[in-house]
Amino acid sequence: MSERTKGLWARAQALIPGGVNSPVRSFRSVGGDPFFVARAEGAYLYDTEGRRYTDYVLSWGPLILGHAHPVVTEAVKRQVGRGTSYGAPTAAEVEMAERIVGMVPSVEMVRLVNSGTEATMTALRLARAATGRVLVLKFTGCYHGHADAFLVAAGSGVATLGLPDSPGVSETVAAETLVLPFNDLDAVERLFETRGEEISSIFVEPVVGNSGLILPVEGFLEGLRAITERHGALLVFDEVMTGFRVAAGGAQERYGIEPDLTTLGKVIGGGLPIGAFGGRRDLMERMAPAGPVYQAGTLSGNPLATAAGNAQLRYLVEEDPFEHLAQAAERLSGGIVSALTEAGIRASGCSVGSMWGVFFSEGPVRSFEEAQLADLDRFRAFHRACLDRGVFLAPSPFEAGFVSTAHTPGVIDETLEVVRAAVLEIA
Ligand code: KE4
Numbered sequence: 001m002s003e004r005t006k007g008l009w010a011r012a013q014a015l016i017p018g019g020v021n022s023p024v025r026s027f028r029s030v031g032g033d034p035f036f037v038a039r040a041e042g043a044y045l046y047d048t049e050g051r052r053y054t055d056y057v058l059s060w061g062p063l064i065l066g067h068a069h070p071v072v073t074e075a076v077k078r079q080v081g082r083g084t085s086y087g088a089p090t091a092a093e094v095e096m097a098e099r100i101v102g103m104v105p106s107v108e109m110v111r112l113v114n115s116g117t118e119a120t121m122t123a124l125r126l127a128r129a130a131t132g133r134v135l136v137l138k139f140t141g142c143y144h145g146h147a148d149a150f151l152v153a154a155g156s157g158v159a160t161l162g163l164p165d166s167p168g169v170s171e172t173v174a175a176e177t178l179v180l181p182f183n184d185l186d187a188v189e190r191l192f193e194t195r196g197e198e199i200s201s202i203f204v205e206p207v208v209g210n211s212g213l214i215l216p217v218e219g220f221l222e223g224l225r226a227i228t229e230r231h232g233a234l235l236v237f238d239e240v241m242t243g244f245r246v247a248a249g250g251a252q253e254r255y256g257i258e259p260d261l262t263t264l265g266k267v268i269g270g271g272l273p274i275g276a277f278g279g280r281r282d283l284m285e286r287m288a289p290a291g292p293v294y295q296a297g298t299l300s301g302n303p304l305a306t307a308a309g310n311a312q313l314r315y316l317v318e319e320d321p322f323e324h325l326a327q328a329a330e331r332l333s334g335g336i337v338s339a340l341t342e343a344g345i346r347a348s349g350c351s352v353g354s355m356w357g358v359f360f361s362e363g364p365v366r367s368f369e370e371a372q373l374a375d376l377d378r379f380r381a382f383h384r385a386c387l388d389r390g391v392f393l394a395p396s397p398f399e400a401g402f403v404s405t406a407h408t409p410g411v412i413d414e415t416l417e418v419v420r421a422a423v424l425e426i427a
Contacts, residue, residue: 001033005048008036024060029396030383040067042406045392053392054415056332058402060394061209061241062266064325064354065312066406072270075311079303087298092306099313100268100276104239105249106258110278111287112301116240116265117145119275120203122287122295123261124149127201127234129293130283135199137191139182141211141368141398144203144238144263152177181367182208183216185223196231201261206251209241209400211368213350213357221257228260234283240265240275241400244313246353248322254353267316270308273299321405325354328403328412332356335416343427345378356401371398378426385422391415 001009012019020026020034027034035047043066045053055067065072079092093112100110113119124136124147136149144150152162152174162177164170178199180187192199202224208214228235237259239250244267247254252262261279268274278284288294299305316322329351336358340347348363349356359365360382361374379397386393394401403412 002049005036008048009033024394024396024399027395029398030380032384032387034395042066042068043404043408043411051390053387053390054407054411054418055392056401056403056415057392057394057399058404059271060266060399061245061402062269062271064244064267064402064404065270065315066404069312069315069406071311071315072308075270075307076272076304079307082303084304085299085302090301090303090306092303092310093301095310096268096301096306096313099310099317100264100278103249103313103317104243104262104264104278105253106237106260106280107262107278108281109284110264110276111284111295112306113275113277113295113297114273114299114302115145115275116238116263117147117275118295118297119240119263119265119277120144120150120236120238121147123236123263123277124201124203125295126277126283126286126293127236127261129286131200131232131234133198133200133233134176135178135195136176137178137180137188137199137202139204139208139368140179141182141214141371142203142205142208142238143210144205145240148173149177150203152179181369182211182214183220183366185220185227188224188227192227192231192233196227196233199231199233201234201236202228203236203238205242206237206239206255206257207242207246207352207355208368209355209357211371211398212359212365212374213352213355213400214365214367214371215350215352216255217366221251221255225257225259234260236261236263238263242353242355243267244316245355245402248316248320267312268309269305270312272302272305272308274302274305274309319405322353325403325405326351328407328409329354329356329401331409332403332407332412332415333358333401335412336419339416339420339423340382343423345423345427346375354403356403358401360397368398381426382422385425386418389418389421391418391422
């Protein structure tokens with residue numbers, strides 16, 4: 001690290017908690033200090049020391065067209081000269097709503113907000129208002145943003161008793177959140193038999209991207225749909241990450257399940273701050289000012305975010321890159337697993353659409369509890385060996401990887417060369 005970057009890092013740590021504005025960026029899960037990004041283009045990040053990294057984090061999902069794609073940057077440039085925020089309706093918000101409703105099967109109406117956290121916290125408020133019930137069920141390893149209700153760990157002892165997962169989350173709030181292992185449909189069935197009439201909703205990442213990448217087992221999502229319908233609870237798909245990534249219409253299109261509400265973010269902003277929640281018209285019309293459930297936001301539907309997001313969504317619809325994206329993700333995850341297993345290192349992996357994941361353990365990994373059994377030290381060594389060779393993987397074993405349209409077959413080949421060298425180093 002050069003003196004300049006060292007100086008940046010020292011100043012950051014002096015004034016920003018942990019030196020970062022979001023904890024996962026801190027590299028604390030993998031060791032070492034984060035690099036500082038100077039610029040980015042296509043599949044590549046460039047740090048303040050001029051080093052180039054092939055980027056598989058892609059801002060944690062939003063950049064499905066890669067960095068600084070011209071359709072996105074030109075749209076933002078056209079808008080910025082016309083103003084950056086109005087606090088009044090714009091045509092771009094109507095276009096964004098029409099695109100989301102047109103692409104996401106279950107969404108009849110949608111409200112734009114400024115982050116995935118705002119989307120999920122409001123969807124929970126709406127679910128509670130619509131059902132008159134308080135409890136919410138989530139699954140271990142699923143992350144739904146940092147609203148109090150979702151910062152709850154599975155309680156020890158009583159498997160479903162929620163306990164605060166962060167100081168500052170009150171026991172009262174935590175007790176209203178029930179937690180079960182992902183993919184355990186029998187446990188969900190048993191819980192609803194005893195407490196079903198108290199449960200407002202189930203929140204689920206239909207494909208889990210916050211434990212590493214974990215796929216739903218056959219029948220799991222269908223089971224959640226049937227159980228919530230039987231007990232009068234709402235099914236909420238948190239597609240902030242999977243939306244437009246596991247398929248054009250998200251996991252609900254891929255698996256053919258229609259949730260009552262869906263939360264979105266990331267891709268719909270083209271890299272600018274955004275979130276959204278939407279779903280059944282009869283539910284969404286309860287939102288103020290149409291109905292009594294309150295939610296608001298100074299910058300909701302921001303003209304720059306909708307310019308970038310509309311441009312990105314328009315490109316996805318017109319160019320339909322989803323098959324290429326899926327092939328890139330499959331070739332990458334398969335190539336990494338092959339390189340590791342050929343070197344005698346236990347590994348498993350999968351991909352779905354443009355998301356991919358590798359675990360340093362025998363597969364298939366079906367829950368966060370199983371993901372925690374992977375060889376995390378080996379992951380750290382692999383992450384560092386790849387980073388030293390210019391490949392940037394998510395700096396945590398419990399994150400999914402992404403690809404973009406900029407990750408051409410040549411880029412994937414280049415990365416797999418690096419992977420083979422990194423494996424030799426850690427084997
Ligand atoms: P934001 O509030 O960070 O926009 O979205 C929260 C959120 C909600 N739901 C899902 C499924 C999510 O994956 C996220 C945010 N994802 C993390 C990555 N695991 C964002 C990265 C970070 O926290 O810095």
